[in-house]
């Protein structure tokens with residue numbers, strides 16, 4: 001079996017996309033072969049087309065949205081494309097296609113490419129955001145950090161407001177940091193004791209268990225003299241989280257649904273209607289908005305308002321992507337977010 005590709009200097013790298021006569025180089029890429037099964041294959045290194053850049057990835061975040069495919073539902077087709085499902089990559093540009101204007105080999109970037117469980121991935125220049133030197137050596141899965149910024153933008157939090165965050169997972173904890181930074185008083189609600197500890201460490205004044213809906217609601221009523229919360233974020237993607245989040249919203253409050261709800265849900269329309277709450281489904285579809293969020297996340301991390309590093313609790317080499325996905329699903333004690341490194 002061949003070894004990994006030799007590291008290239010910038011001069012070599014620049015020539016890769018133009019020198020078609022050079023022998024095909026290969027890279028390691030993860031391929032899902034069935035429910036809960038993954039292997040690492042050797043496949044050709046992709047070539048950047050017009051307007052695209054190729055990135056030698058340093059790592060890629062493991063996203064909760066991978067868990068659907070990992071469970072192997074009927075609609076899933078195996079084997080997957082090499083690298084498929086990895087969309088939280090970061091690394092160094094090593095080749096550029098024709099017409100690429102702003103990025104050049106050697107630039108360190110966060111990417112919104114889609115085959116990033118691999119040593120290299122390619123994508124449009126417009127979906128790569130340059131990382132400043134202040135982030136050298138640091139992991140930067142741009143997509144989820146950009147999502148936190150984008151969710152926050154739709155919340156309209158004002159200083160002094162009481163904000164409840166239901167679900168202190170990776171996104172919930174980032175939102176706790178940002179809401180605190182915006183001057184809100186933050187109450188977190190989450191299932192695991194570890195998540196609640198992390199919520200307190202990241203700025204929540206109080207962290208309540210999600211297992212008993214009645215007790216969390218009563219505690220918030222006591223804390224707010226019955227007024228409840230001007231802003232509530234639902235960040236679990238589960239019916240139980242949605243129910244509790246809605247019950248915590250004050251009259252004329254705002255419920256920001258950040259969780260993905262792919263299954264059918266029921267809502268208490270009578271309660272929503274009586275309280276006159278604003279309900280925001282805080283998801284984006286336009287890649288340009290994701291990229292804007294990623295760029296703003298870079299600024300927020302540099303300014304210290306967003307602190308993702310302590311939330312990267314688990315790192316796995318690409319060969320152990322299966323363990324990373326299992327941990328993302330099983331959420332063992334001490335787990336928050338997995339990164340795979342190449």
Ligand SMILES: NC(=O)c1ccc[n+]([C@@H]2O[C@H](COP(=O)([O-])OP(=O)(O)OC[C@H]3O[C@@H](n4cnc5c(N)ncnc54)[C@H](OP(=O)(O)O)[C@@H]3O)[C@@H](O)[C@H]2O)c1
Nearest residue numbers: 064147167168169170171190191192195236237258259260
């Ligand atoms: N709006 C966006 O742009 C955006 C971006 C990324 C993700 N999302 C969505 O936001 C949600 C959270 O994402 P994430 O990245 O933070 O995921 P995550 O780190 O896996 O966190 C999952 C959260 O859901 C809670 N949870 C999981 N299963 C639960 C259950 N059965 N009952 C109660 N709580 C449960 C977890 O609580 P414990 O940790 O306490 O167990 C944790 O707070 C997901 O629905 C995800 O798809 C939205």
Ligand SMILES: [Zn+2]
Nearest residue numbers: 063088143144
């Ligand atoms: Zn993601």
